[in-house]
Amino acid sequence: MNSPQRIVVLISGRGSNLLALLEAQLRRDWGRAYIASVISNRPDAAGLEAAARAGVRTEVLDHRAFASRADFDAQLLAAVESHQPDLVVLAGFMRVLGPEFVQAFAGRLINIHPSILPAFAGLHTHRRALAAGVKWHGATVHYVTPDLDQGPIVVQAAVPVRADDTEAALSARVLAAEHHILPMAVAWHLDGQLELRDGVVRHRAGLPQQYCIAEPSAAS
Numbered sequence: 001m002n003s004p005q006r007i008v009v010l011i012s013g014r015g016s017n018l019l020a021l022l023e024a025q026l027r028r029d030w031g032r033a034y035i036a037s038v039i040s041n042r043p044d045a046a047g048l049e050a051a052a053r054a055g056v057r058t059e060v061l062d063h064r065a066f067a068s069r070a071d072f073d074a075q076l077l078a079a080v081e082s083h084q085p086d087l088v089v090l091a092g093f094m095r096v097l098g099p100e101f102v103q104a105f106a107g108r109l110i111n112i113h114p115s116i117l118p119a120f121a122g123l124h125t126h127r128r129a130l131a132a133g134v135k136w137h138g139a140t141v142h143y144v145t146p147d148l149d150q151g152p153i154v155v156q157a158a159v160p161v162r163a164d165d166t167e168a169a170l171s172a173r174v175l176a177a178e179h180h181i182l183p184m185a186v187a188w189h190l191d192g193q194l195e196l197r198d199g200v201v202r203h204r205a206g207l208p209q210q211y212c213i214a215e216p217s218a219a220s
């Protein structure tokens with residue numbers, strides 16, 4: 001029997017997306033594949049506790065302990081590669097990774113971003129979406145390339161923006177959508193369902209790669 005596929009998850013904080021992945025693993029959404037390690041660049045990341053409680057190995061590589069960005073990247077690359085991962089997931093990992101790291105895991109490195117890319121790449125997406133007055137916001141899972149938040153899109157979710165939304169309310173709505181699409185993207189990748197051609201990702205079996213998470217309106 002083939003050895004089970006391995007996932008490495010990189011986090012920096014709260015870890016709610018990691019929790020969604022741990023739950024999917026419990027449900028056996030991806031068969032025998034398993035999270036081999038959760039690596040955080042911050043020792044105080046709450047997600048580390050969630051991983052440990054689930055019996056998953058955790059590692060901390062505090063970026064502040066490294067003399068340069070390149071040193072940190074090189075150490076992180078070695079730590080991740082030691083697990084020979086089939087997939088590396090950036091789940092709220094708040095460090096920009098250099099081209100060597102990205103190249104080493106090309107085609108097996110995904111990120112969850114809280115916007116419908118290419119809109120609102122970068123930080124503070126919910127605040128910027130509200131300021132722009134967009135009526136839909138959401139989340140994207142994409143393969144990572146050296147260009148920040150610009151890699152080939154695997155799956156997107158859209159949520160409505162309400163007239164009276166606050167940054168916190170909108171961010172909670174988007175986060176729920178993130179928890180929906182991230183485990184789905186992981187399952188598709190591990191199952192060999194994703195085909196990347198000319199910078200575009202297609203699902204081989206033709207499953208929809210977009211989700212519209214509409215809430216019942218008060219008028220209906």
Ligand code: GRF
Binds near residue numbers: 011015017114
């Ligand atoms: C999420 O909104 C994710 O899209 C972004 O950072 C946040 C991490 O949240 N990259 P959590 O740590 O998974 O709760």
